Amino acid sequence: xxxxxxxxxxxxxxxxxxxxxxxxxxxxxxxxxxxxxxxxxxxxxxxxxxxxxxxxxxxxxxxxxxxxxxxxxxxxxxxxxxxxxxxxxxxxxxxxxxxxxxxxxxxxxxxxxxxxxxxxxxxxxxxxxxxxxxxxxxxxxxxxxxxxxxxxxxxxxxxxxxxxxxxxxxxxxxxxxxxxxxxxxxxxxxxxxxxxxxxxxxxxxxxxxxxxxxxxxxxxxxxxxxxxxxxxxxxxxxxxxxxxxxxxxxxxxxxxxxxxxxxxxxxxxxxxxxxxxxxxxxxxxxxxxxxxxxxxxxxxxxxxxxxxx
Amino acid sequence: xxxxxxxxxxxxxxxxxxxxxxxxxxxxxxxxxxxxxxxxxxxxxxxxxxxxxxxxxxxxxxxxxxxxxxxxxxxxxxxxxxxxxxxxxxxxxxxxxxxxxxxxxxxxxxxxxxxxxxxxxxxxxxxxxxxxxxxxxxxxxxxxxxxxxxxxxxxxxxxxxxxxxxxxxxxxxxxxxxxxxxxxxxxxxxxxxxxxxxxxxxxxxxxxxxxxxxxxxxxxxxxxxxxxxxxxxxxxxxxxxxxxxxxxxxxxxxxxxxxxxxxxxxxxxxxxxxxxxxxxxxxxxxxxxxxxxxxxxxxxxxxxxxxxx
Numbered sequence: 001x002x003x004x005x006x007x008x009x010x011x012x013x014x015x016x017x018x019x020x021x022x023x024x025x026x027x028x029x030x031x032x033x034x035x036x037x038x039x040x041x042x043x044x045x046x047x048x049x050x051x052x053x054x055x056x057x058x059x060x061x062x063x064x065x066x067x068x069x070x071x072x073x074x075x076x077x078x079x080x081x082x083x084x085x086x087x088x089x090x091x092x093x094x095x096x097x098x099x100x101x102x103x104x105x106x107x108x109x110x111x112x113x114x115x116x117x118x119x120x121x122x123x124x125x126x127x128x129x130x131x132x133x134x135x136x137x138x139x140x141x142x143x144x145x146x147x148x149x150x151x152x153x154x155x156x157x158x159x160x161x162x163x164x165x166x167x168x169x170x171x172x173x174x175x176x177x178x179x180x181x182x183x184x185x186x187x188x189x190x191x192x193x194x195x196x197x198x199x200x201x202x203x204x205x206x207x208x209x210x211x212x213x214x215x216x217x218x219x220x221x222x223x224x225x226x227x228x229x230x231x232x233x234x235x236x237x238x239x240x241x242x243x244x245x246x247x248x249x250x251x252x253x254x255x256x257x258x259x260x261x262x263x264x265x266x267x268x269x270x271x272x273x274x275x276x277x278x279x280x281x282x283x284x285x286x287x288x289x290x291x292x293x294x295x296x297x298x299x300x301x302x303x304x305x306x307x308x309x
Numbered sequence: 310x311x312x313x314x315x316x317x318x319x320x321x322x323x324x325x326x327x328x329x330x331x332x333x334x335x336x337x338x339x340x341x342x343x344x345x346x347x348x349x350x351x352x353x354x355x356x357x358x359x360x361x362x363x364x365x366x367x368x369x370x371x372x373x374x375x376x377x378x379x380x381x382x383x384x385x386x387x388x389x390x391x392x393x394x395x396x397x398x399x400x401x402x403x404x405x406x407x408x409x410x411x412x413x414x415x416x417x418x419x420x421x422x423x424x425x426x427x428x429x430x431x432x433x434x435x436x437x438x439x440x441x442x443x444x445x446x447x448x449x450x451x452x453x454x455x456x457x458x459x460x461x462x463x464x465x466x467x468x469x470x471x472x473x474x475x476x477x478x479x480x481x482x483x484x485x486x487x488x489x490x491x492x493x494x495x496x497x498x499x500x501x502x503x504x505x506x507x508x509x510x511x512x513x514x515x516x517x518x519x520x521x522x523x524x525x526x527x528x529x530x531x532x533x534x535x536x537x538x539x540x541x542x543x544x545x546x547x548x549x550x551x552x553x554x555x556x557x558x559x560x561x562x563x564x565x566x567x568x569x570x571x572x573x574x575x576x577x578x579x580x581x582x583x584x585x586x587x588x589x590x591x592x593x594x595x596x597x598x599x600x601x602x603x604x605x606x607x608x609x610x611x612x613x614x615x616x617x618x
């Protein structure tokens with residue numbers, strides 16, 4: 001599993017005087033000169049796993065390739081600055097793919113003020129591979145880490161969840177503007193973007209913060225797409241199951257002190273995008289669902305993980 | 310051709326206030342805050358094109374993946390700071406590959422003081438793909454660009470050329486230390502690393518500097534590997550042909566004022582690595598070879614280019 005490998009890796013990465021935050025969060029933080037504000041993240045998409053060129057234009061792939069990395073910057077409350085892209089193009093038709101990829105990247109870059117800084121263009125006999133590295137800068141609010149949630153903090157989420165395969169996994173907006181605004185408005189204790197599934201990514205932010213998290217399942221915002229998929233697949237997962245475990249929602253999970261959370265939910269400062277309080281960080285490790293009478297029982301984290309052996 | 314696509318791209322990348330140097334050089338330069346010193350470069354290696362896992366350990370692939378990007382930083386006279394890596398792993402045997410890749414990356418990172426900042430680990434049904442983004446910082450000497458050569462400048466090269474396929478293409482040292490030392494010792498006007506072939510990369514530095522370059526062919530340092538290959542392939546390219554057109558030497562080409570060049574060649578400050586003066590930048594555009602009697606004739610730039618259509 002990818003998560004096993006990352007756990008192995010984190011034990012082996014040596015400390016470095018210019019590395020403020022290494023593997024294990026949504027992005028890394030490097031110190032250049034006297035300022036520790038350079039935020040870096042990389043994502044790689046492969047044809048057949050992340051997109052299907054039979055069904056999707058290369059332009060949408062390019063758009064997604066950058067948006068995925070920008071979502072990581074959003075999860076760090078970092079302002080995007082620039083990006084570089086590396087591609088492996090099939091030799092036949094590669095030029096047209098490259099042009100369309102660029103158009104999608106450029107559209108997304110323009111939307112969020114990201115400089116297209118450079119890249120590496122390769123050809124081979126394999127399928128399309130696109131890797132985008134995004135570089136951002138922390139703001140006066142400081143970086144938003146996975147590790148700052150405290151027991152008693154509320155669990156706030158943006159938007160709704162599940163069924164992204166119907167389109168949102170390609171056409172989502174990275175929550176850059178929302179993250180910067182919220183970090184400016186109040187002290188966010190911790191954050192993560194939901195790339196692999198709400199319950200899985202919530203369990204990660206809790207684990208990094210050495211605490212647990214209790215979801216009130218009735219409060220989880222379920223997308224229309226999750227409901228639509230459940231209608232289509234009568235024997236498949238319920239809409240709530242999909243909201244908890246489908247990947248690529250690219251919404252934010254935030255840990256916020258109770259009074260700030262109440263204020264944000266009341267003011268809804270990033271409307272029309274909804275902010276919802278779905279539960280609480282708790283002292284007891286693990287992921288939980290609240291049950292009648294104020295009790296809780298374990299909830300299994302589920303979502304997408306890359307598998308290899 | 311890759312170069313056609315890059316030319317197309319350079320016309321289309323919009324200016325950006327934080328982008329000091331965009332596509333077309335060995336790396337990009339971004340401004341973070343008030344300092345324009347963040348140097349970024351990405352390279353991607355694919356199984357079957359850049360390495361053959363039947364013949365080469367994943368450890369050597371990991372080493373090369375980082376060294377290629379560090380060579381780009383060397384060509385910018387930038388000090389390496391950190392790196393992120395994205396991989397697409399085959400599902401079967403991917404874990405062992407990932408561990409060996411990391412070991413090779415970590416060895417190279419340790420050698421040059423590079424922080425291993427993070428990455429993205431993917432699995433798929435395809436071959437191994439590795440993409441490394443390196444982040445560096447310009448020094449007090451400023452960045453070394455491709456575009457600063459002036460007619461009259463001497464062409465200095467490090468090391469020798471040709472036949473890298475016999476091993477150097479995997480096990481080369483990026484010329485980081487040499488580049489930083491030389492940039493500190495004298496004003497380097499322009500620089501590039503030879504990834505695609507001495508004559509091709511020399512033609513690129515000349516074109517970016519809007520001048521030409523004349524090589525004295527008898528002065529080109531030819532590697533033992535190029536001579537060995539020529540012996541093995543009696544009907545193949547000559548050792549000089551290989552030195553001019555084989556890719557992946559990862560040596561530096563530098564444009565230096567004549568008096569500085571004479572001093573550097575005399576002092577040999579990066580010994581045992583040899584500095585050789587192989588010719589002159591000239592006003593007339595194009596690549597040239599000097600002939601008897603002080604004349605010159607055109608020399609065709611040759612080397613490796615990614616091809617796709």
